[in-house]
Amino acid sequence: MAKSKLAWLVPATITGALIPFASIAWRASQHRLGANPIATALNQIGLLSLIFLCASLSCTPLKIAFAWNWPLRVRRTLGLCAFFSVVLHFLVYLILDQNLALGAVLNDVLKRPFIALGFTALVLLVPLALTSSKRAVARLGFRRWQLLHRLAYSIGLLGVLHFYLRVKADHTQPIVYGLVLVLGFALRGLGRLKKSRDLRLRESLRAARSEWG
């Protein structure tokens, strides 16, 4: 990897991804998160989680749209950042916001649709994080691994819905993140269409060649 021109990309992504968390911790220590610091931290970490989810789900569409390869190099890193952020978001909710009142949390998870959706996303992220290594791909076999990791699409949508249902009146932000995901899905669809068309084109070319040859 040392020879690779992009060896700095993954370390830079990890460092950059940690900066907003460091910023929240720093501002909290300086009493600069406002009158309700726990709510501010909870909301900002939640939003970071959704940003990482959308970013990791945008890597493939970026490759399709611009024929870039570098997004695929940070896809796993961004996915793991999303997992880290979602876990932190949940811990802030559980410990700081709810003061470990497990009964109240359980009640929330079961009764409040937006919390149930967010919690489902967290649970679904666990197997993806556990099988994020190259070894796991080898162990599962690529087809099965790929099938499992398609869960990421639903996790992204769950994240957007969780945010949408939480907002009181101004739905602009959750809609924007939803559109990012939808655009990504559309590009994937187009990419698949193009691939199969290329395949058909190649086959017909081959057929034509054999006819002439």
Place this chain on the structure above:
Amino acid sequence: MRNLPRPPASSEITAPELYARRREFIKTGALYVGTSAALGAGLISLSGLGSADPPTTPAPLPPPASGAAPWRIAKRGQFALGEAQTSYQDITTYNNYYELGFSKSEPASLGFRIKPRPWTLRITGEVEQERTLDIDTLIRWFGLEERVYRMRCVEAWSMVIPWLGFPLADLVKKLAPTSRAKYVRFTTLFDPEQLPNQESHVLSWPYVEGLRVDEAMNPLAFLALGLYGAPLPGQNGAPLRLVVPWKYGFKGGKSLVEIRFQEHQPQTTWNRAAPAEYGFYANVNPAVDHPRWSQASERRIGEFSRRKTLPFNGYAEQVADLYRGLDLTRSF
């Protein structure tokens, strides 16, 4: 001949293959630092949207408006709580005033846009005489009384605020509503110049709230003109706002321009936007959850542990009689 310094040990000499790649190291380092800094800055600004950092310097107490009635506190101490008061900084930087911004901190930075004088209040509907009152006339009529009230937001946080104003009942009595007046409708300022978010259609503007006349006559219902001994800053509803301490905070319409007495229950803003979530009564009730979150407990601003929410926000003794025979789970 001068002694030359001893040459460095040969082990310290950079290997030629590394020396040859020195430019590459610098470039890679720069790319690493630049990319992580740009990514970090981008993430901070994206995740801060909607919860912008509050101003770090304490908000100054606004001076009394020129031409205003003398600002003298005539009475103190009714309904004292014995609970710590929320700081002036927190009360004036953590606000829900959607017309000034959707985040909690935006209203504080745009509150100056509200011009508190000259200001008039229209009295309309089922009253002896429809009229327009100057705000300073109200201060002269009723004087200023300090009331320390709990404020419980529907979002499950709360504050303790020393308001300055006069009982709504005093005004209602003075206006002599007719026997057909069953409800009071409070209409707040509509002016996109002063309230820029009224250009957006997230809620229907102007913001409208309402009470039953007997609720308005309850000694706790209050019209506030100030807090912490000074005139209300814009973000807290300058120059005149409703305070109904046993109800969720959104009942307290800010920057009031009209009080109307009417026979029918008024259509209120949040109730119209989401009737399943925000009832007309909006009495603080730990037993009736908001459909999306629990109302059983709250975070008092400035405290770490949550508090149990009290029925009628702790004012049951004064107001529970108003709702005798009413099913509070249906009329929430």
